[in-house]
Amino acid sequence: MTTLVPSPVRVIGTGLIGGSLGMALGRAGAAVQVEDVSPGTTALAVELGVGALPAPEDPAPQLVLVAAPPDVAAQVIDRALRTWPEAVVADVASVKTTVLEGVRALARAEDLPRYIGAHPMAGREVSGVIAARGDLFQGRPFVIVPHPGTVPEAVTALKGLATEIGSVPVTMDASAHDTAVAHVSHVPQVMASLVAGTLLEPTEAALGLAGQGLRDTTRIADSDPRLWVEILGANAAAVADVLGDVRVRLDDILAALDSLRGSPDPSIGSRRALAGLIADGNRGVRRIPGKHGGGTDAFATVTVLVPDRPGELARLLTEIGQIGVNLEDLRLEHELGRAVGLAHVAIDATREDLLTRSLAERGWTVADA
């Protein structure tokens, strides 16, 4: 089977990400060799179909994927560059600048052009090879992070890899990547953990009043401390920059609340500070693209049961707007004398999950696609 991926591929570190990459690459027709510091993990990875144990007679890998923890990535990359002088060597750590600095400090100048960074974006709550799956990166962004000296062949190799595993390749430099993930992943994690941390104090009766909003806001707070100490530590500068802005705004809000505290006739400025917070939040949340990173313009059709009562269709369209989904097209299906009609709602395909889930949460009956 022909593949866009240079083969064989050596996957070093068979956790969730390395394991899933191996499975995906195997399905894409690449010969995958696996290795892990833990022999047990390596054996499990082979059993789960991540790849094969390297044999002495195997040809040298053309592509090496280092899926080791960020703190050891640089050493492993340097070793790989020296061991396989022909291979493109990429790491898949979720933070890129610190890894690049580490490689620059360790690697020989002549090896550096064969190094390239990568970050296949995927769910974080899961971990371990036991959770690996070949379709983990399907439709997700695959960030390719060349440094100024990276050879074009390395970029081509990773674009081919991203395509073969069904991801959407995106190219950024290391600092742009780290700023981006600080915004879309690391700062939201810190904020969700801060919110969840305030829930140690209230009574059970108080928590009994919790609704969907609190659960959504704190869902990602249930994640691995060890993993996140590594990530936040490795991206400290970018995360601190964004959190610094958050702190400034939080201080404004606290000042506004203090002036409103018990005051019958609060200052306009205080109310303006609160309104500005919510309004900017409205604008910010509407900038978030759909599930596949806004990669597609295709429409999807969601079919909703509409009770034959005055205002029901209007309510549906109102709520679709409130959910933040643009209506692209609407087709109604209604039998005379029947108590319900069907609304076929065409929307941006990347918003389908959001709309289906949100409508269901609001009590609408949504027909399965």
Added chain:
Amino acid sequence: MTTLVPSPVRVIGTGLIGGSLGMALGRAGAAVQVEDVSPGTTALAVELGVGALPAPEDPAPQLVLVAAPPDVAAQVIDRALRTWPEAVVADVASVKTTVLEGVRALARAEDLPRYIGAHPMAGREVSGVIAARGDLFQGRPFVIVPHPGTVPEAVTALKGLATEIGSVPVTMDASAHDTAVAHVSHVPQVMASLVAGTLLEPTEAALGLAGQGLRDTTRIADSDPRLWVEILGANAAAVADVLGDVRVRLDDILAALDSLRGSPDPSIGSRRALAGLIADGNRGVRRIPGKHGGGTDAFATVTVLVPDRPGELARLLTEIGQIGVNLEDLRLEHELGRAVGLAHVAIDATREDLLTRSLAERGWTVADA
């Protein structure tokens, strides 16, 4: 039809909450009279089936529900207490202490015992009578907030009302209520808006890396600034107390990140601060009860399709644990030669939504209940 609700009921203010209460009470057999400062809104409410326009020959209301904005609630309540000297008068504003203070300042001492606060907990993104629905409060907490002078009949009336509309009555005093909603609703709203507010800065390419975590964390940021200025202003003290603690912890995190910034060998203390943040978040998020306010201990069974490949069942159980749901029981159903098996997973019924949604997000095929 007999009902536990004193009838007729006068609903003053027919927005989402007042409108939904009217619909629910009508279905429960109460005679509902509606009034709103806007004649257009009143007419629409009647058309949507919230209730009827009061007629001169109508008997006086036994129960008055004031669903006016918090800033005018006290005046409307006082007027109602004076207009109907026999009626129990309740307001449904989402903040209780400031309303109670307002009523105490305005109302005659002999009227005060007939006043009682209430807060039917319901979704906030929606607004307006067009979005009203009779089942809005189904299975949700209905907080009853008597003051020390409230007559027992008023408490009985609201318990009856809560029961008739399918809510779960919960009794708290005003300050306990305001502290509770600060924790479960107001502070999460501020934090979600703060996160969303940071999304005005990044490039579209950066936002293209967004995943489900960011969307969940910021979903409630898409809410009405005018409404939230009222709510946060009316509950400024309780919100400021919780946000003050958040600010202290945020400062610790910023200090830790600064010490980690570019440092090859970061201090143990800094890493401990980050690990503590995530770990406390883990504990906090696990305290949140399920959809119905943790009201039930009954089990629910979720049926999941398990591909017949090594590790799949283990992966399912691992992920169920990672989702934070305790497995109460497991039954397997497997036909020889069939490529998939069924896992019937028994869990706390209040976790069913979370598990079903999370497993689906992770790509599992979950059979509909």
